Amino acid sequence: GAGVSQSPSNKVTEKGKDVELRCDPISGHTALYWYRQRLGQGLEFLIYFQGNSAPDKSGLPSDRFSAERTGESVSTLTIQRTQQEDSAVYLCASSVGLAVKETQYFGPGTRLLVL
Amino acid sequence: GENVEQHPSTLSVQEGDSAVIKCTYSDSASNYFPWYKQELGKRPQLIIDIRSNVGEKKDQRIAVTLNKTAKHFSLHITETQPEDSAVYFCAASPLQAGTALIFGKGTTLSVSS
Numbered sequence: 001g002a003g004v005s006q007s008p009s010n011k012v013t014e015k016g017k018d019v020e021l022r023c024d025p026i027s028g029h030t031a032l033y034w035y036r037q038r039l040g041q042g043l044e045f046l047i048y049f050q051g052n053s054a055p056d057k058s059g060l061p062s063d064r065f066s067a068e069r070t071g072e073s074v075s076t077l078t079i080q081r082t083q084q085e086d087s088a089v090y091l092c093a094s095s096v097g098l099a100v101k102e103t104q105y106f107g108p109g110t111r112l113l114v115l
Numbered sequence: 116g117e118n119v120e121q122h123p124s125t126l127s128v129q130e131g132d133s134a135v136i137k138c139t140y141s142d143s144a145s146n147y148f149p150w151y152k153q154e155l156g157k158r159p160q161l162i163i164d165i166r167s168n169v170g171e172k173k174d175q176r177i178a179v180t181l182n183k184t185a186k187h188f189s190l191h192i193t194e195t196q197p198e199d200s201a202v203y204f205c206a207a208s209p210l211q212a213g214t215a216l217i218f219g220k221g222t223t224l225s226v227s228s
Binding site: 033035041042043044045048056058059091093103104106107108109 | 116121149157158159160161164204206214215216217218219220221
């Protein structure tokens, strides 16, 4: 079946502009995660949605970052007033999200470059 | 919150040798420890995971060990092959849903033939 998809695959923007990144999780997955991966660095947790529960926003680096999810489907990560340090690959992952942790399936990522 | 440290950051081995990557975690509530492999330019993929009710788990050439008392866990790859070359990430979290998975910074493994 279809895996996690993300769009756009690449985004170049100017400093100060807003960007919106999209994630389509695997159908039926109730858990959805956003991570940031700077060049040569690890996976930095940003935000986590689990079903209808309030999202865990503890990883968002500043109030310029926000994310929404419509039910158990699409999620969008919005970065306002982008800065050069926001340049990174933004990865989305989803999992079945029942009672216990299980495999997270990652999307291909969106490569964001802020000039 | 949870903090995961991973060592070494880079590891070079000869084909056929073993490779060991170690991680430590800080939150005693963590009891789920997955390992992800990320090949160059590709998405991370789960290769093995362990839960705190076991001390070791093996899957062919890959094994993971867990020492919950010392709060560390390790990935062991035996008989390494060039296709094992990738970045490996460890992670930790409580087992129940509703909590985030916290990753280490990764280990770049290079296997030369």
